[in-house]
Amino acid sequence: MRIRGRDKFLRQYNTYIEEGRIIPEAPKYKGRWRELFGNDNPIYIEIGTGRGQFISQHAVQNPEINYIGIELEYLLLGRVGHKAEVAGAGKNLIVTPADASRLTDFFEVGEVQRIYLNFSDPWPKNRHTPRRLTHSNFLKSYREVLDAHGEVHFKTDNRPLFEFSLNSFAEDDWKLSKITLDLHNSEWAEGNIMTEYEQKFSEQGVPINRLEARALPKRDL
Numbered sequence: 008m009r010i011r012g013r014d015k016f017l018r019q020y021n022t023y024i025e026e027g028r029i030i031p032e033a034p035k036y037k038g039r040w041r042e043l044f045g046n047d048n049p050i051y052i053e054i055g056t057g058r059g060q061f062i063s064q065h066a067v068q069n070p071e072i073n074y075i076g077i078e079l080e081y082l083l084l085g086r087v088g089h090k091a092e093v094a095g096a097g098k099n100l101i102v103t104p105a106d107a108s109r110l111t112d113f114f115e116v117g118e119v120q121r122i123y124l125n126f127s128d129p130w131p132k133n134r135h136t137p138r139r140l141t142h143s144n145f146l147k148s149y150r151e152v153l154d155a156h157g158e159v160h161f162k163t164d165n166r167p168l169f170e171f172s173l174n175s176f177a178e179d180d181w182k183l184s185k186i187t188l189d190l191h192n193s194e195w196a197e198g199n200i201m202t203e204y205e206q207k208f209s210e211q212g213v214p215i216n217r218l219e220a221r222a223l224p225k226r227d228l
Contacts (some may be wrong), residue, residue, distance in 0.1 A: 028088045033103040035079075038115035044073045044107075052077060054107045054140060055127055061202040066091065066100035068200075076102035076112075085107065107140060114152040122149055124161045126204045129168040136169040141172035146179045150222045155189030159220045162190065164208050169216035181220040190215040 019129075030036065036043055049072055050060050052060045059132055066074045078084050087102045105113055122166035127140040137144055141161065149159055169188075176183055187193040191209055195217065205215060 011218065028091065029084055030103045033105045033113040037113055038106045040073065040075065040101075040114070040118065043101070047071070048073045049100070050118060051123065052114075052119055052122040053123040053125065054101060054110075055079075055125065056083065056087050057125070058203050059090040059102070060206075061200055062087070062100065062102075062127055063091040063094040063096050064200045066096040067094050070097055070099055072099060072196070074100045077107060077110075078102060079104070079106060090124060092159050099101075100146065107145065108148075110145075111151050116151055117157075119152045119156040120154055120157050122153065122157070122159045124159060126163055127161075127168070127200050129163070129165040131167065136171075139152040139171065139175075140173045141168070143175060144181055146175065146222075150179075153222060157221065160205055160217075161220065162205065162215055162217045163200075164205075164213050164215055166216065169218075171226060173218065176220045177219070180223045180225050182208060182223050184219045184221075186218045188214060190217040203225070 030043070035127050051065070052075045052076045056062055056078045061074065063077045065072070069215050070165045076084070076087055079088065081104050084104055091100050091102075103113075116175045126137070131135065138144060139145075143207065149157075150177050150209055153159075159176075161169075161172060163172075166188075173183065173186070182209060185195055190196060190199060191214075201209065
């Protein structure tokens with residue numbers, strides 16, 4: 008999949024690259040991300056950062072966690088860099104232009120402790136099912152890069168995608184927890200950090216679906 012807007016991005020946001028906020032070449036740091044951060048803190052990644060409100064606020068509130076934002080759109084990465092700077096995020100937040108389908112090219116086995124999937128494209132047509140970020144093809148790569156206690160945290164406003172995801176995780180032997188069909192009116196609402204998309208639709212009264220999933224050892228067939 009082609010990463011879009013590269014030339015304009017390089018011209019406009021080169022400062023963030025020079026500062027180390029944006030890392031253009033993710034594969035070269037496979038197995039070396041903690042070396043880049045300069046510490047041994049846990050690594051949490053968000054696949055599809057949007058404009059960066061979610062990951063920036065997390066980085067500010069949790070300086071003991073290393074955050075890596077993955078986004079296909081170069082220009083969105085620039086906005087994430089700007090939003091992180093405005094929010095006061097420290098050196099514990101890095102963003103990189105990368106394709107989620109190549110996750111194992113960017114992270115070593117067990118290198119990641121948490122993956123956030125926030126309002127991923129639902130790809131509603133049946134022929135596009137394998138593109139959904141909770142399809143078994145992606146779950147396989149999540150299993151590989153997460154450590155033994157790693158988790159996927161998933162939020163969406165799309166009920167069919169959520170139902171698909173529940174089945175996908177269950178069929179792939181993931182332990183599900185904190186499942187809700189209305190996050191903002193649930194016991195897990197407190198402390199929830201919203202994305203820009205989530206904030207917009209929450210104000211319109213659209214319920215948000217959420218779950219957490221941890222990979223269990225695969226059952227023998």
